[in-house]
Amino acid sequence: MKIRVGIYGYGNLGRGVENALKQNQDMELVAVFTRRPPETLKIFTAGVPVVSAASVLDYVGRIDVMVICGGSATDLPEQTPYLARYFSVIDSFDTHAKIPEHYAKVDAAAKEGGNTAMISVGWDPGMFSLNRLLGEAVLPDGKDYTFWGRGVSQGHSDAIRRIEGVADAKQYTIPIDSALEAVRRGENPQLTAREKHLRECFVVAKEGADKERIEREIKEMPNYFADYDTIVHFIDAEELARDHSGIPHGGFVIRSGRTGAELEHSHIIEYRLKLDSNPEFTASVIVAYARATCRMKREGMVGCKTVFDVPPAYLSPRSYGEIISTLL
Amino acid sequence: MKIRVGIYGYGNLGRGVENALKQNQDMELVAVFTRRPPETLKIFTAGVPVVSAASVLDYVGRIDVMVICGGSATDLPEQTPYLARYFSVIDSFDTHAKIPEHYAKVDAAAKEGGNTAMISVGWDPGMFSLNRLLGEAVLPDGKDYTFWGRGVSQGHSDAIRRIEGVADAKQYTIPIDSALEAVRRGENPQLTAREKHLRECFVVAKEGADKERIEREIKEMPNYFADYDTIVHFIDAEELARDHSGIPHGGFVIRSGRTGAELEHSHIIEYRLKLDSNPEFTASVIVAYARATCRMKREGMVGCKTVFDVPPAYLSPRSYGEIISTLL
Numbered sequence: 311m312k313i314r315v316g317i318y319g320y321g322n323l324g325r326g327v328e329n330a331l332k333q334n335q336d337m338e339l340v341a342v343f344t345r346r347p348p349e350t351l352k353i354f355t356a357g358v359p360v361v362s363a364a365s366v367l368d369y370v371g372r373i374d375v376m377v378i379c380g381g382s383a384t385d386l387p388e389q390t391p392y393l394a395r396y397f398s399v400i401d402s403f404d405t406h407a408k409i410p411e412h413y414a415k416v417d418a419a420a421k422e423g424g425n426t427a428m429i430s431v432g433w434d435p436g437m438f439s440l441n442r443l444l445g446e447a448v449l450p451d452g453k454d455y456t457f458w459g460r461g462v463s464q465g466h467s468d469a470i471r472r473i474e475g476v477a478d479a480k481q482y483t484i485p486i487d488s489a490l491e492a493v494r495r496g497e498n499p500q501l502t503a504r505e506k507h508l509r510e511c512f513v514v515a516k517e518g519a520d521k522e523r524i525e526r527e528i529k530e531m532p533n534y535f536a537d538y539d540t541i542v543h544f545i546d547a548e549e550l551a552r553d554h555s556g557i558p559h560g561g562f563v564i565r566s567g568r569t570g571a572e573l574e575h576s577h578i579i580e581y582r583l584k585l586d587s588n589p590e591f592t593a594s595v596i597v598a599y600a601r602a603t604c605r606m607k608r609e610g611m612v613g614c615k616t617v618f619d620v621p622p623a624y625l626s627p628r629s630y631g632e633i634i635s636t637l638l
Numbered sequence: 639m640k641i642r643v644g645i646y647g648y649g650n651l652g653r654g655v656e657n658a659l660k661q662n663q664d665m666e667l668v669a670v671f672t673r674r675p676p677e678t679l680k681i682f683t684a685g686v687p688v689v690s691a692a693s694v695l696d697y698v699g700r701i702d703v704m705v706i707c708g709g710s711a712t713d714l715p716e717q718t719p720y721l722a723r724y725f726s727v728i729d730s731f732d733t734h735a736k737i738p739e740h741y742a743k744v745d746a747a748a749k750e751g752g753n754t755a756m757i758s759v760g761w762d763p764g765m766f767s768l769n770r771l772l773g774e775a776v777l778p779d780g781k782d783y784t785f786w787g788r789g790v791s792q793g794h795s796d797a798i799r800r801i802e803g804v805a806d807a808k809q810y811t812i813p814i815d816s817a818l819e820a821v822r823r824g825e826n827p828q829l830t831a832r833e834k835h836l837r838e839c840f841v842v843a844k845e846g847a848d849k850e851r852i853e854r855e856i857k858e859m860p861n862y863f864a865d866y867d868t869i870v871h872f873i874d875a876e877e878l879a880r881d882h883s884g885i886p887h888g889g890f891v892i893r894s895g896r897t898g899a900e901l902e903h904s905h906i907i908e909y910r911l912k913l914d915s916n917p918e919f920t921a922s923v924i925v926a927y928a929r930a931t932c933r934m935k936r937e938g939m940v941g942c943k944t945v946f947d948v949p950p951a952y953l954s955p956r957s958y959g960e961i962i963s964t965l966l
Contacts, residue, residue, distance in 0.1 A: 326897070329897060329898055329899050330897060333778045333779050333897070334778060354899055406966070409962055409963065409966050410959065410962060410963050413962060430966055435966045437772070437776070437907075439965050439966045440772075440950055442965045443950050443951070443953065443954055443961065443965050444765070444768075444950065444953065446954065446965070447926040447929075447950075447953035447954045447955075448765070448919075448922050448923050448926050448953075449922060450661045450662060451661050494912075569654070569657060569658060569661070569915065569918040569919065569921075569922055570657055570915065570918055571657050571682055574914075575913075575914035575915040575918050576914050577911070577912065577913045577914060577915075577918075577919050577922075578910075578911070578912040578913075579765075579909075579910070579911055580908070580909070580910040580911075580912075581907075581908070581909050581910075582906075582907070582908040582909075582910070583905070583906070583907055583908075584822075584905065584906040584908075585903075585905045585906075586902075586903035586904050586905060587897065587898065587903040587905075590897040590898055590903050590905075591776075591897065591905050593897075594776050594777060594897055594905075595776050598775040598776050601775075616962055616966055617950065617966075618949065618950045618951035618958070618961055618962070618965075618966070619949050619950075619951060620949060620950070621946065621947050621948060621949055622768055622771050622772065622775075622945065622946045622947075622948070623771070623946035623947060625771065625772065625775035625776075626771055626774065626775050627775075630946070631738065633771065633946055634737055634738060634741060634944055634946070635737065635738050637767050637770045637771050637774070637946075638734070638737050638758055638763045638767045638944055638945075638946070
């Protein structure tokens with residue numbers, strides 16, 4: 311029997327999950343839930359109902375795992391604990407500082423419902439977190455570095471769009487090569503925010519707007535840009551649409567550590583992602599972990615889980631015997 | 639209470655495990671077991687007994703996990719099933735083709751003894767296996783590539799040493815840059831052995847030996863060299879000792895895959911190791927998984943296990959709360 315999946319929320323991530331499910335023959339999409347009027351939503355998959363989020367409880371017992379595709383700011387803190395009472399669920403909650411709080415709420419809800427709830431799945435948090443843990447466990451005398459990019463930061467792009475006189479904008483986070491190289495050489499440098507990443511902005515100004523003021527406001531914006539070297543390009547709407555409509559991203563997790571009787575040997579572990587589409591890759595990671603969520607639920611592992619709890623074999627559709635004879 | 643560890647077999651790997659244990663404050667070395675006369679062995683750690691392998695059963699109940707550091711050809715197929723009856727154990731069995739057979743024997747023995755036995759831990763098999771599985775699970779429409787090197791291959795070096803007239807030799811396996819770059823660009827090339835790796839040999843010939851014949855015999859050796867472009871350098875014993883006494887290694891596992899409604903987006907996952915000392919890094923991986931072995935045993939997960947069975951959190955000495963608040 312296939313794993314029956316629901317998608318709750320249908321934006322970029324929800325569409326990514328829908329596509330990823332087609333690449334996994336042991337899973338099937340049962341329904342897409344939306345807060346919009348269901349008849350206004352067109353999905354890719356023929357024959358799958360679009361259902362009002364208000365009717366989600368009608369599907370209790372008909373869905374093995376619900377993939378919750380809301381945003382971390384306001385959606386997931388409400389949706390995941392609510393839905394974990396009724397379904398096994400998975401989300402991509404990515405507000406790092408609030409993960410322990412989210413974990414506690416989801417854990418209580420999932421245990422109440424006897425469900426398995428996986429949170430913070432994707433690539434960061436997610437695959438990058440896994441690599442930070444593995445690196446630290448394997449090379450305890452060491453240091454780890456996470457670099458992001460080259461990729462579009464949605465949060466920074468949004469921050470620019472809120473400036474008066476800005477019609478549209480895209481911001482790229484770019485790792486600084488010389489810093490990356492120093493880390494790869496095992497030099498264990500201390501790096502400031504400015505030394506690790508560069509911020510490059512493509513901005514469409516409204517007609518008559520003061521570009522000098524906009525550029526100054528971007529570069530001086532606290533938290534977002536003030537601690538970085540920031541490059542601002544003003545371009546027109548056509549160029550933005552033509553050259554900057556993609557959502558690429560990626561990055562690096564590097565662990566540099568030493569071993570030996572006198573710590574005389576140096577080792578570098580590097581995990582790198584280069585992604586054409588951030589939401590589609592995130593969705594692909596989520597779908598693999600949705601499979602694991604379902605298996606963990608079947609084995610009675612209830613409560614809140616993260617990537618740190620998942621035996622890797624649970625991510626694969628293949629049998630254990632096949633895995634050890636072909637991948638080990 | 640600390641995790642009590644035994645080391646069974648004291649070569650390069652055993653010494654690496656001894657050093658790695660010093661980097662992990664939650665573990666302690668209880669004894670080193672050897673088939674040599676124990677009094678002939680000098681170990682680094684003060685106060686730890688060196689014990690004859692024949693007396694290993696005296697330590698039943700005094701060791702939480704035995705790290706078996708024998709070779710895959712003849713030692714481990716005997717030692718791991720034997721010791722798994724009496725101890726929870728971990729080994730680095732690396733004959734890929736014989737893993738299912740080894741697994742079955744170790745599983746039966748471990749279950750008989752009520753122990754947890756982890757096999758094939760290190761970097762390949764081990765961390766590379768884990769990355770092959772993760773890559774395939776996350777990007778099912780894709781292809782994976784493993785490149786090894788630049789590093790010393792013990793098996794190939796030994797094969798050269800068996801040629802008549804050879805006094806000593808070191809062989810480096812070197813990934814071919816152009817192949818690596820094609821993979822990184824997402825071209826999914828079909829690559830022959832010759833297109834993926836180059837073999838470079840540093841050979842010390844015995845006095846009066848026929849170097850032309852030695853070079854020919856190396857280059858034509860089936861399985862080892864015939865399918866590769868091979869470079870042979872003749873050097874003297876001093877140069878070999880000075881420039882080629884290290885045991886560096888490493889490599890790459892790259893998954894290249896596609897997502898999207900029409901598979902229009904390409905993604906690259908790259909895992910890279912650059913290691914000054916192959917046995918010390920292998921030992922460091924083993925020690926982290928020895929911690930996990932011990933935890934799995936405590937939770938009643940008996941039988942044979944591999945890296946595919948281990949929830950990543952079990953590898954870390956830190957508490958779960960600390961892990962999710964700092965690494966996720």
